[in-house]
Structures are given as structure tokens and as C-alpha cells.
Amino acid sequence: MKLVFMGTPDFSVPILDSLIEAGHQVVCTYSQPPRPAGRGHKEQPTPVHAFAHQRGIPVRTPKSLKSPEACSEFAALDADVAVVAAYGLILPQAVLDAPRLGCLNVHASLLPRWRGAAPIQRAILAGDHETGVTIMQMDAGLDTGAMLLKESILLLPDTTASWLHDMLAAMGARMIVDAVGRLEAEEPLPATPQPAEGVTYAHKLAKEEGLLDWSRPAVELDRKVRALNPWPGVWFEMGGERVKVIEAAVVPGAGPPGTVLDGQLTVACGKFALRPLKVQRAGKAAMTVSEMLRGHAIPKGTVLAQSAR
Missing domain, CATH: 3.40.50.170 (Formyl transferase, N-terminal domain)
Incomplete structure (x- = not known):
């Protein structure tokens, strides 16, 4: 043909x-x-x-x-x-x-x-x-x-x-x-x-869709991590810095949305919790969460930003 x-x-x-x-x-x-x-x-x-x-x-x-x-x-x-x-x-x-x-x-x-x-x-x-x-x-x-x-x-x-x-x-x-x-x-x-x-x-993907809104159910945020990598990417804000989440898992947990629940960066969501497994800080290579936490501790009780400014 x-x-x-x-x-x-x-x-x-x-x-x-x-x-x-x-x-x-x-x-x-x-x-x-x-x-x-x-x-x-x-x-x-x-x-x-x-x-x-x-x-x-x-x-x-x-x-x-x-x-x-x-x-x-x-x-x-x-x-x-x-x-x-x-x-x-x-x-x-x-x-x-x-x-x-x-x-x-x-x-x-x-x-x-x-x-x-x-x-x-x-x-x-x-x-x-x-x-x-x-x-x-x-x-x-x-x-x-x-x-x-x-x-x-x-x-x-x-x-x-x-x-x-x-x-x-x-x-x-x-x-x-x-x-x-x-x-x-x-x-x-x-x-x-x-x-x-x-x-x-x-509809065409938009960059702002990548922000993790912790008030949403963890299963929804997990789908976002799996759907929006590599583009536009999925992230949360921590101390004014954008941290990209490349892999994550839904785990048991409860608390005010956006609150870090333990030393593994498990974050409370609207329902259950999301635990990032692989992340990337601005200007850095991708790494496991444990690797990031060794050099940049995020204490239990830290509240992460929930929505875009």
C-alpha cells in the first residue's frame, strides 16, 4: 500500500x-x-x-x-x-x-x-x-x-x-x-x-495538575504519581522548595491532611496516607526517600503545603 x-x-x-x-x-x-x-x-x-x-x-x-x-x-x-x-x-x-x-x-x-x-x-x-x-x-x-x-x-x-x-x-x-x-x-x-x-x-495535561493536594484521598494521589510522570511531574512544596515525587505507595494512616506522620515521610491525606518512595529535589538527581532524609530531615509533625499559592 x-x-x-x-x-x-x-x-x-x-x-x-x-x-x-x-x-x-x-x-x-x-x-x-x-x-x-x-x-x-x-x-x-x-x-x-x-x-x-x-x-x-x-x-x-x-x-x-x-x-x-x-x-x-x-x-x-x-x-x-x-x-x-x-x-x-x-x-x-x-x-x-x-x-x-x-x-x-x-x-x-x-x-x-x-x-x-x-x-x-x-x-x-x-x-x-x-x-x-x-x-x-x-x-x-x-x-x-x-x-x-x-x-x-x-x-x-x-x-x-x-x-x-x-x-x-x-x-x-x-x-x-x-x-x-x-x-x-x-x-x-x-x-x-x-x-x-x-x-x-x-483534556491536554497542564503543569499545575502535578501539585499534590493532601486533602484528596491517598489512592487518588497515587494515581496522579503513576499517571503524570515523567510529564508534567508530581510534586509537593517543603519549606518553599518543590520536591518531585516519582514513586509512592498508599499506606494506612490518619491525621490532618499534609501532616508528616513518621520518620519515613508518610503524609496524611483526606483518606489514608501517601508514602513517597522515590523523590527528586530541585537540581538534584532522583533518590530514595531514605537517601533524601539522611541529608534533609523532615520531622514527624511537619505540615506540608496543601495547595498552590
Whole structure:
């Protein structure tokens, strides 16, 4: 099949790789424009851009696809199908209609739950028991198209966003090869409209979501630690310093929210307590809590900040 691939972050790279390895001809890759990154704030290509360049595939990085020129350039590729995975730009109808078989989207949720930008993290934050990947025939709406393939995976009490990201990327890579292969063979790939019930939106993550509000239940804060690392990160404030929490556990305990209950930095929450296990102070390497406490004691009874100033 003659394909156009459209994607941006690390999640998309295994999906592009799987299509190449399956023998399809990827005639062009679209990705978000390079952005400043790192200490030098030099412009860096996206992971998909860098990977496609390594594989010798042409890359286009328009800021928008809405202009007639952008639509014409896309249509001129004369693709059989476009595969979209976490691209990050809205596709106008002219682009959706250009490939002979339309545009397929690899979406990291069980649609219609968690349409939108951050389905992996939102599923963990909400305490969902399962999530998965949906291969969708794209239309003009936000993740509203008909479902072609769907597979689920269980979410366990210790599931982290980084682990789930990698599992769903691998699942999506396998599923899209199956979907494109069936289209190529002209095998039936029934399109099931999404139900109107159960629609939720996975809004884009915001930095301020990472603050630990000790008045909330400990199980909720634990989900936040597992969902929001590595970005935007999860933290509490201690003496004016921001301390990032990388790993934590829910443990028995009670007291005024934000109160340190013992010498292990167990903190009382709205219900039960949260014990950070791995932390990172500003400008320092990540360390265990015991390592941090050896050089920076936090006595029992200390009250940590509960909300942003």
C-alpha cells in the first residue's frame, strides 16, 4: 500500500516502524514543526521526524493543513491511505478525503471513552480498570469516527503511564498493520459507529495538575504519581522548595491532611496516607526517600503545603 504517515511523539514511532517493516511504501511523513528544547533551546525535530529522516522518508512539518496549498500538496501524494497517530493537528475535510481509502487513526483508548489529547494519563487518573487501542476511520470530528478494530488491556493498581504508553504503542503498531493489510487484501473491515453513551474527553495535561493536594484521598494521589510522570511531574512544596515525587505507595494512616506522620515521610491525606518512595529535589538527581532524609530531615509533625499559592 502507498501510505502517508502523520504523527509526532515517541508513541507514534513504533507504529510508523511497523508499517515500514510490513513492506508498505511510506511516501511521506507529516509531523509537528521542530521546537526549541534542551538547555540551549535549539530547535529539535520531533521523534517521528527524526525517525523518518533516518529511514530516508520525506518529512513535511506544516504549522497547519488548512490552506489550499497544503491540501493540494497532500492530495498530490496520491496515497492509498493515511495513518494518523498522535499527530496533533486537525485534518481538514480535503485532507481526510484525499487518500483513496481515507485516513485511519491509531487512538490510545477504548472509544468513545477518552477522546482527545491525553487518553493514557486520563485513564489512570480516573481509576479505569481497562483501556486499549481503537483503530478508527477518521472524520471531521475530534476522535468521533467509526471504529474498525478495538483491543483492550487491564489497568492494574501499579500501572504507570510510561509502561502503559509502551504497551499501547506496541498494540497499536500490531493492530494498524492488521488493518492496513486487510484493506490491501480487500477483506471486510466493518466500521462500527461510536455509541453516543460513554463519551469522555481526555483534556491536554497542564503543569499545575502535578501539585499534590493532601486533602484528596491517598489512592487518588497515587494515581496522579503513576499517571503524570515523567510529564508534567508530581510534586509537593517543603519549606518553599518543590520536591518531585516519582514513586509512592498508599499506606494506612490518619491525621490532618499534609501532616508528616513518621520518620519515613508518610503524609496524611483526606483518606489514608501517601508514602513517597522515590523523590527528586530541585537540581538534584532522583533518590530514595531514605537517601533524601539522611541529608534533609523532615520531622514527624511537619505540615506540608496543601495547595498552590
